[in-house]
Amino acid sequence: MFIIMNKRKFIISIICILALTISLSSLEIKSKVITVFTDKECVQILEEIFETRNKALLDGDESKLNNLYDKSTKYGVWAYEHEMKKMKYLHIWSNKQGITFKDIKTKVKINRIKPKEGGYLINFTASTEYEYEYDNSKNETNIFRIGTYHSLNTIKNEEGWCITKEWYTDPFADSLNLENIKFDDIKKHILEQEKRDSSNMNERRKKALEYADMFCGAAADEEHDYKYNKKYRNYNPLGGDCANFASQILHEGGNFRKTRAWNYDSGGATKAWVNAHAFKNYMIYSGRASLIAYGDYDKVYKASYKLEPGDFVAYEKKGKVTHISVVTGSDSKGYSFVNCHNTDRYRVPWDLGWSNKKIKFWLVRVHY
Numbered sequence: 221m222f223i224i225m226n227k228r229k230f231i232i233s234i235i236c237i238l239a240l241t242i243s244l245s246s247l248e249i250k251s252k253v254i255t256v257f258t259d260k261e262c263v264q265i266l267e268e269i270f271e272t273r274n275k276a277l278l279d280g281d282e283s284k285l286n287n288l289y290d291k292s293t294k295y296g297v298w299a300y301e302h303e304m305k306k307m308k309y310l311h312i313w314s315n316k317q318g319i320t321f322k323d324i325k326t327k328v329k330i331n332r333i334k335p336k337e338g339g340y341l342i343n344f345t346a347s348t349e350y351e352y353e354y355d356n357s358k359n360e361t362n363i364f365r366i367g368t369y370h371s372l373n374t375i376k377n378e379e380g381w382c383i384t385k386e387w388y389t390d391p392f393a394d395s396l397n398l399e400n401i402k403f404d405d406i407k408k409h410i411l412e413q414e415k416r417d418s419s420n421m422n423e424r425r426k427k428a429l430e431y432a433d434m435f436c437g438a439a440a441d442e443e444h445d446y447k448y449n450k451k452y453r454n455y456n457p458l459g460g461d462c463a464n465f466a467s468q469i470l471h472e473g474g475n476f477r478k479t480r481a482w483n484y485d486s487g488g489a490t491k492a493w494v495n496a497h498a499f500k501n502y503m504i505y506s507g508r509a510s511l512i513a514y515g516d517y518d519k520v521y522k523a524s525y526k527l528e529p530g531d532f533v534a535y536e537k538k539g540k541v542t543h544i545s546v547v548t549g550s551d552s553k554g555y556s557f558v559n560c561h562n563t564d565r566y567r568v569p570w571d572l573g574w575s576n577k578k579i580k581f582w583l584v585r586v587h588y
Contacts, residue, residue, distance in 0.1 A: 367438020431473030
């Protein structure tokens with residue numbers, strides 16, 4: 221009886237040891253699956269994806285773009301179709317502008333990685349720099365940066381990593397239906413312009429410009445870690461942060477004092493501080509700013525050369541201002557640059573992403 225009991229115990233012990241071994245092996249394998257895709261490896265994969273996509277955008281190469289997407293799912297198809305529209309828009313806009321894009325480079329910062337459906341869900345920040353030259357000034361290079369926040373699903377197939385789903389706030393979304401309008405006169409006018417000198421601007425404008433460059437989020441210099449000013453709430457989840465950022469630029473940089481109507485404190489912000497339409501109205505009706513020009517692009521593009529760093533552009537859709545950008549300089553032909561939040565922009569041509577017939581512009585002089 222004693223021997224039989226020992227055998228049973230022995231068998232049970234062996235079973236327990238085997239079960240434990242299998243369990244530990246399983247955990248080890250599972251752990252490897254989760255941790256094998258490190259931030260460094262993830263960055264490398266994303267940089268390869270963006271390098272291919274940016275080259276396709278530069279060249280207008282539909283086949284190269286096609287290979288990046290898994291079109292067996294509707295989300296993969298939607299992501300591909302959206303990038304196709306974006307590619308066409310950039311080429312239409314560059315033709316209007318009289319420029320040639322020479323390079324597009326993207327840096328990524330990983331926020332979160334999660335295994336999902338045989339691949340990975342990656343949340344990351346992308347800072348994309350565009351380099352261009354004017355067709356009659358090949359020796360002068362201009363750059364701007366756009367920062368975006370992505371949620372991307374990727375899997376590996378026989379050809380490499382591909383996109384099955386992607387979401388991000390597209391800076392070109394409001395102009396993807398840009399008509400192929402005749403813009404020979406616009407191009408001619410832009411190419412005839414010369415570089416502008418803004419070195420004599422007053423100290424308040426200089427400080428506003430410094431603030432705008434430092435805190436333009438994912439589009440800022442890498443040394444600023446792609447962050448907003450933590451003193452202020454980020455209103456992007458509540459509909460947008462553009463007016464909040466413009467207000468910060470004028471107050472923190474430009475030394476405009478807060479008022480009862482235009483204010484931010486521990487209790488929150490007034491409507492004129494955070495709402496684009498209310499911000500535009502407050503600045504003009506308070507006398508702190510005045511209108512340079514208003515209308516569609518054809519009507520205001522010549523007046524845009526009057527904009528100075530620290531002024532702002534308000535973008536109107538269906539009778540309501542939905543976005544604010546602050547002027548931060550100009551390029552080699554004097555074409556005005558702007559900075560803003562959502563999407564984050566650093567020294568971007570003021571109409572890029574907005575130049576369709578449904579948009580009206582308010583070009584506004586700020587009185588520093």
